[in-house]
Amino acid sequence: MDYWPAFCSYLMVSTAFLLMWLLDDFSRRWLGLEPKSPPGPAVVKVSDAVILLIAVGVLGKLFRIDFDSICLRKGRLRLGWLSGWRVLREWQCLQGLRLTEWA
Numbered sequence: 001m002d003y004w005p006a007f008c009s010y011l012m013v014s015t016a017f018l019l020m021w022l023l024d025d026f027s028r029r030w031l032g033l034e035p036k037s038p039p040g041p042a043v044v045k046v047s048d049a050v051i052l053l054i055a056v057g058v059l060g061k062l063f064r065i066d067f068d069s070i071c072l073r074k075g076r077l078r079l080g081w082l083s084g085w086r087v088l089r090e091w092q093c094l095q096g097l098r099l100t101e102w103a
Helices: 004-022 026-031 039-062 077-102
Strands: none
Touching: 004 039, 004 077, 026 039
């Protein structure tokens, strides 16, 4: 069960990124802002950050995980680095999907 906190952390962030992707333009459309106007992308970025924080906070409490550095706390630097790299790659894939949808 040493890997349970790392798995839960990965699941929390993956779920948060999925919600960010699904609710991408919801706040901008709800407020009636144009995508090319300066407030449009700003509102999308703020809503993405809020979705990420709320999803990680709620799922963290649901999984009963403390918000210390899970992988680095026990001296497992390699596991922490690999988990972070995996989340970064997933985020880049989702960003690539967004860019191809706009093209």
